[in-house]
Amino acid sequence: MLARRLRSTFPALSRRWQTTASTTAIESPSAGGHPSSVASSQLFRMTRESALRTPGISWQDDESDRNIVGGRETRKMNLYQAVRDALSIALAKDDSAIIFGEDVAFGGVFRCTMGLAEEFGRERVFNTPLTEQGIAGFGIGLASMGHTAIAEIQFADYILPAFDQLVNEAAKFRYRSGGHFSIGGLTVRTPTMAVGHGGLYHSQSPEGFFMGASGLKVVIPRSPIQCKGLLLSAIRDPDPVIFMEPKVLYRSAVEQVPIDDFALPLSRAEILIPGSDLTLLTWGTPVYHCESALRLLTSPPPSLAPLIPPSLRSAKVELIDLRTILPWDIETVVESVRRTKRLVIVHEAGMTGGVGGEIAAEVGKRAFLRLEAPVRRITGWDVPAGLQFEKFNMPDAVRILDGIMETLSY
Amino acid sequence: MASLARFRPAVRRIPAFARAIQTSADTTQLQDIIEDQSKPFTVKLHEESFRAYQCETPSLEVEVKKDELLKMYKDMQTMRRMEMAADALYKAKLIRGFCHLAIGQEAVSVGLEYGIKPEDRVITAYRCHPFAVMRGGTIKGVIAELLGRQAGMSHGKGGSMHIFTPSFFGGNGIVGAQVPVGAGIAFAQKYLGKNTATFALYGDGASNQGQVFEAFNMAKLWGLPAVFVCENNKYGMGTSAERSSSNTEYFTRGDKIPGLQVNGMDIIASRHAVQYARKWVTEGNGPLLMEFVTYRYGGHSMSDPGTTYRTREEVQRMRSTQDPIRGLQRYIEEWGLATEQELKQLDKDAKAEVDQAVEEAKQSPEPLAKDLWTDIYYKGTEPSSMRGREREEVHHY
Numbered sequence: 001m002l003a004r005r006l007r008s009t010f011p012a013l014s015r016r017w018q019t020t021a022s023t024t025a026i027e028s029p030s031a032g033g034h035p036s037s038v039a040s041s042q043l044f045r046m047t048r049e050s051a052l053r054t055p056g057i058s059w060q061d062d063e064s065d066r067n068i069v070g071g072r073e074t075r076k077m078n079l080y081q082a083v084r085d086a087l088s089i090a091l092a093k094d095d096s097a098i099i100f101g102e103d104v105a106f107g108g109v110f111r112c113t114m115g116l117a118e119e120f121g122r123e124r125v126f127n128t129p130l131t132e133q134g135i136a137g138f139g140i141g142l143a144s145m146g147h148t149a150i151a152e153i154q155f156a157d158y159i160l161p162a163f164d165q166l167v168n169e170a171a172k173f174r175y176r177s178g179g180h181f182s183i184g185g186l187t188v189r190t191p192t193m194a195v196g197h198g199g200l201y202h203s204q205s206p207e208g209f210f211m212g213a214s215g216l217k218v219v220i221p222r223s224p225i226q227c228k229g230l231l232l233s234a235i236r237d238p239d240p241v242i243f244m245e246p247k248v249l250y251r252s253a254v255e256q257v258p259i260d261d262f263a264l265p266l267s268r269a270e271i272l273i274p275g276s277d278l279t280l281l282t283w284g285t286p287v288y289h290c291e292s293a294l295r296l297l298t299s300p301p302p303s304l305a306p307l308i309p310p311s312l313r314s315a316k317v318e319l320i321d322l323r324t325i326l327p328w329d330i331e332t333v334v335e336s337v338r339r340t341k342r343l344v345i346v347h348e349a350g351m352t353g354g355v356g357g358e359i360a361a362e363v364g365k366r367a368f369l370r371l372e373a374p375v376r377r378i379t380g381w382d383v384p385a386g387l388q389f390e391k392f393n394m395p396d397a398v399r400i401l402d403g404i405m406e407t408l409s410y
Numbered sequence: 411m412a413s414l415a416r417f418r419p420a421v422r423r424i425p426a427f428a429r430a431i432q433t434s435a436d437t438t439q440l441q442d443i444i445e446d447q448s449k450p451f452t453v454k455l456h457e458e459s460f461r462a463y464q465c466e467t468p469s470l471e472v473e474v475k476k477d478e479l480l481k482m483y484k485d486m487q488t489m490r491r492m493e494m495a496a497d498a499l500y501k502a503k504l505i506r507g508f509c510h511l512a513i514g515q516e517a518v519s520v521g522l523e524y525g526i527k528p529e530d531r532v533i534t535a536y537r538c539h540p541f542a543v544m545r546g547g548t549i550k551g552v553i554a555e556l557l558g559r560q561a562g563m564s565h566g567k568g569g570s571m572h573i574f575t576p577s578f579f580g581g582n583g584i585v586g587a588q589v590p591v592g593a594g595i596a597f598a599q600k601y602l603g604k605n606t607a608t609f610a611l612y613g614d615g616a617s618n619q620g621q622v623f624e625a626f627n628m629a630k631l632w633g634l635p636a637v638f639v640c641e642n643n644k645y646g647m648g649t650s651a652e653r654s655s656s657n658t659e660y661f662t663r664g665d666k667i668p669g670l671q672v673n674g675m676d677i678i679a680s681r682h683a684v685q686y687a688r689k690w691v692t693e694g695n696g697p698l699l700m701e702f703v704t705y706r707y708g709g710h711s712m713s714d715p716g717t718t719y720r721t722r723e724e725v726q727r728m729r730s731t732q733d734p735i736r737g738l739q740r741y742i743e744e745w746g747l748a749t750e751q752e753l754k755q756l757d758k759d760a761k762a763e764v765d766q767a768v769e770e771a772k773q774s775p776e777p778l779a780k781d782l783w784t785d786i787y788y789k790g791t792e793p794s795s796m797r798g799r800e801r802e803e804v805h806h807y
Contacts, residue, residue: 129628133620136590137587137591137625140591142594144595147601165591176568178563178564179785184788214796215786217787239788327787
């Protein structure tokens with residue numbers, strides 16, 4: 001495997017405990033857990049001008065000319081602050097909006113609801129017992145009365161006790177009542193994906209489990225601007241939405257975020273880097289690992305250079321953030337693959353039964369005669385997310401680079 | 411595992427220290443002499459009609475009216491006729507799939523409706539047909555739903571377990587799942603400052619589900635106007651209450667939530683208890699548990715003959731001695747409110763109403779194929795296409 005060779009020749013790319021294994025001294029791990037691919041990313045919008053010109057942005061306030069950007073302000077926010085900002089707008093503009101979940105009145109474990117209880121009252125932002133199934137059922141009942149119910153499940157791993165309520169009650173409420181009832185006001189927020197040291201029950205990516213639950217929407221943002229716009233869209237969407245926030249990005253992803261009320265469209269993928277030779281499709285944290293992989297491909301460091309044929313370095317790879325996982329944007333993805341003729345899908349969840357399989361099957365059907373290489377999935381392994389193995393489990397830049405090269409040279 | 415139950419030394423029906431609730435349907439006594447039949451009069455319930463847990467039992471003296479009793483009689487009779495019609499349609503293979511009938515439990519569904527207000531909310535499990543009608547639905551709508559027709563209350567998409575009205579949040583197919591949903595509904599009522607109550611019903615089988623206790627806890631914690639109603643018909647599917655529950659006193663299972671056990675076979679007691687419960691929760695006392703001790707004559711569902719886990723004699727004895735409709739019939743006759751002849755006319759009217767509804771429901775066409783894809787996502791927010799029944803069938807929105 002190329003990945004293995006790369007690691008031996010390019011130690012900087014290797015996992016931390018591999019490099020430290022060779023020395024007897026025990027280094028203390030680096031603080032913060034900010035992944036290097038996030039820290040070095042060029043995808044964040046760091047200026048006011050670029051933030052206000054985020055593609056697909058639609059202002060949701062009373063300004064007569066909705067597209068006007070002059071006079072609008074931005075503020076530097078990380079992802080959890082963007083969540084808080086969106087929730088604050090939702091509460092301020094909608095009297096029926098209520099936020100509840102485990103410890104949310106104190107800000108929640110990731111500080112996403114800091115100060116909201118003080119600002120909007122404890123009858124609107126309150127703690128629930130440790131009762132995931134009950135939280136989901138409670139939220140469904142609340143939404144069925146026309147309320148905007150914003151529930152937090154503390155970790156996406158804990159959404160599984162609520163799986164029945166979400167799949168059997170939430171997803172089907174409108175359908176099984178013949179259109180008489182709607183619980184579109186329900187949004188379930190939950191932190192997802194790996195954080196580097198979450199282990200078995202705090203680093204999973206359960207989005208794939210919901211793929212069969214038509215009636216639900218599943219959204220995963222990649223950055224603070226995306227998070228604010230998509231969360232406001234999710235809260236106001238007339239269907240129940242599960243909003244999964246990549247937890248490693250809460251602090252590490254920082255952008256200039258417009259302070260006004262705005263929306264970004266659901267069920268629409270976004271082309272982040274246009275290209276013509278391969279489509280690289282992902283969502284959430286791996287967006288940044290993909291970006292790193294593309295940098296390694298075009299300008300490899302000297303230690304990597306011998307392993308990457310010069311003919312591949314000029315390949316134009318199109319990077320797409322899927323953003324909404326269910327129902328997903330088939331048109332954008334298929335249109336891209338028809339142009340590039342190659343598809344690599346990256347997600348953190350395991351390969352078997354993952355979202356990538358569904359996308360690969362659909363693309364295989366719609367673009368079969370255009371494909372020059374099999375659709376490649378680069379995912380977590382089909383193993384539990386063991387604590388000390390977590391970094392091995394994640395699809396990192398090296399594995400993604402490996403997959404891109406194999407697919408390009410197929 | 412099932413065989414383990416056989417080794418239990420003795421099946422304990424009633425705890426030795428407690429007196430049993432009375433489930434007779436005809437022990438209510440007239441207190442006054444009725445001089446003017448248009449005016450309310452007082453009756454006295456059997457003194458073991460209620461048992462309370464951490465609260466007072468309701469008074470035994472109840473005021474009733476002739477018109478109301480006759481209407482309750484007609485409604486119970488109509489509900490039974492409707493369920494019998496569903497039974498016949500199922501056996502004629504016109505209704506397919508799952509179907510759970512509430513024959514024998516009419517005093518609960520009808521008694522509930524007579525004790526609450528239109529703006530209250532009700533949510534229940536899969537034995538839902540009478541509640542749907544009593545909460546503003548139609549017999550035609552229910553039967554058509556069972557038949558899977560366009561005129562069904564969920565347009566044929568739901569079936570037996572999924573029937574809704576604006577104040578009735580449906581039958582629900584997942585055992586116990588409706589209970590936390592009911593807590594959410596009650597929260598909205600409290601939040602909106604509406605002086606109304608939510609009645610969340612479940613069976614003795616569902617009472618052992620974890621999420622039922624999750625809902626109890628939230629409701630008590632937040633003082634919600636929720637009445638959690640256990641319809642104890644003594645069997646959760648084919649397992650008797652004693653074999654499934656370590657504590658069969660379902661009204662005591664709310665920990666700090668007070669409870670009330672009610673004779674669910676006497677509709678006067680049922681209605682009176684519902685009024686008591688409604689008052690309790692709307693006066694800011696927090697939630698209340700209610701247990702209706704009742705009985706279903708039929709099997710759990712259509713595939714269950716209902717005689718493998720209980721004797722025919724037991725069913726026969728309940729039917730002949732504790733039937734809620736016969737009980738009310740006896741009151742009406744003994745108290746001189748109507749003659750046997752007049753009641754027979756009400757029976758005929760009920761049958762005719764159901765027969766007509768069945769005929770109309772049968773005339774309704776089956777749902778259009780295009781409706782397979784509607785009401786999944788809100789109109790206008792659907793994905794561009796969804797797959798259908800066959801490989802080549804794809805619906806484009």
